[in-house]
Amino acid sequence: MVEVEEEETPSLRKYKSCRVHEHMQDHCLQKGEEYFFKILDNRNSHSVSLTPTLRMALHLDKEADRSYIDQLRNEKVDQLSSLILLSPQDLQRCLPSGMVWPIQLMYLSFKGCILGALPSSIGSLSFLENLDLRVSSQIIIPNVLRKLGKLVYLYLLLEFKMPNNDKLYLKSLKEIGILENFDPGQCNVADLFEMMSLRYLSTTVEGIMEDLEQIIYGMDMTSENASVLYSSIRIKNFDCYTEKRHSVFRKLLECKILRTLHMDGHLGQIPVYYNITRSLTKIVLIGSELKEEHMATLDKLPKLQVLVLQDNAFVGEKMICVKSGFKELKQLELLTLRFLETWEVEEGSMPVLSILAVKNCEFYRMN
Known part of the structure; x- marks a missing residue:
């Protein structure tokens, strides 16, 4: 079933x-x-009423559907604990100013909506445990999340703005367990040190070395305080042409809690495998310009399951995968590697590989 x-x-x-x-x-x-729940959209708008229920999903795809939003202030829905808002149009037009939300809400999702600004009235939801702000447009977030003391799951948007260029205050969220899309440019890294229940952190760093250093420090400090924590990091536009910048990247690779890494920028080299955390399960490298000998490092990472080499992440003419390498690798993608001519896979290499993609490698010829 x-x-x-x-x-x-x-x-x-x-x-x-x-x-x-x-x-x-x-x-x-x-x-x-x-x-158990109700789904309201234009298919059943005439047949379903907002009778008491605990969970509700609103599909708002026309102006008339805002009547559902208006009814959220009706006493019949005061008992709502879960609300999912789905809208392909600007949801801002449907949300009444100063809207009073059902006070018992524990789950609120705007995922996929077009929302210009998060209503400040969200700060009144003192029982909220799960908040999903992954909307499909850039959003302005008022500094009211600090009031949501019971929040356990927080999914931020990759790009958002704060009023008056402030930073998003999260220090008071002591119960946070899952935090996605944490941005050191918009949030205070020091707030992470107060999240003693944190189990999973995903973050994006946009090419600024000081931001990456802060995140690494935060990851190291958090790993000492939390019993179980995994981290995923995406680094954009971070070229390591100087020793100082490369040393910061090497420090990142030593972080014990690092599980997935997406790195966009020149590296030229990577440290030997025993100086890289054994927890890595996924690596995406873009423009890294690694040479043939560096495959001997990647193939020794014991838990690596996904490896993507893209846009000359590998600049050798010949790639060799030895028989004892990539024991756990399930997915391999070689994308736009202009210098790759031959690829030799020894018998016994990549024994569990199930997904393989080779695209736009213009000089590569399969033997």
């Missing part, structure tokens, strides 16, 4: 999603809407 999809590169979670078998879906939706 239930089909389970596993994560390609397990970090915090082993499973990506669960879904009901298609033959049971209609039956489960019917029973669920009777006792």
Whole structure:
């Protein structure tokens, strides 16, 4: 009855999603809407009323649908604990000014919506545990998240703005366990030190060495205070042409909690494998310009499951994968490697590989 999809590169979670078998879906939706949740969209706008329920999803794809938002202030929905807002249009036009949210809300998602600014009234949701702000447009976030003391899951947007160029204050969120898209340019890294329950952190650094140094320091400090924590980091436009910048990158590779790394920028070299954390499961390198001998480092990382080399991340003419290498690698992508001519894979190398992509390698010829 239930089909389970596993994560390609397990970090915090082993499973990506669960879904009901298609033959049971209609039956489960019917029973669920009777006792468990409601889905409101233009398909059932005339047949479904906002009778008491604990969980609700609103599909807002026309102006008339804002009547549902207005009804959120009705006493019939005061007991709501979960609300998902889905809108392909500007949701800002549908949200009343000074909107009073159902006070019992524990889960609130704007994922995929077009939302210009987060309503400051969100700060009144003192029971909120899960907040998803991954909207499909840049958003202005007022500094009210500090009031959400019970927040456990916070999903920020990759790019957002703060009023008056302030930094987003998160220090008071002591219960945070999952924090995604933390940006040291918009948030205070020192706030991480107060999150004693943090188990997973994902962050993006935009080419600024001082920001990366702060994140590395925060990761090291947090790993000493938290019992279980994994980290994912995306680094953009960070060329390491100087020893100082390269030393910062080497320090990052030593972080014990680092699980996935997305690096965009010149490296030229990487340290030997025993100076790299053994926890890495996924590496994406873009423009790194590594040479042939560096494959002997990558193939020794014991938990590596996904490796993507893109835009001359590898500049050797010949790539060799030895028989004892890449024991856990499941996915390999070689994309736009202009210098690659031959690729030799010894028998026994990559024994569990299931996904392979070789694209735009103009001089490569398969033997």
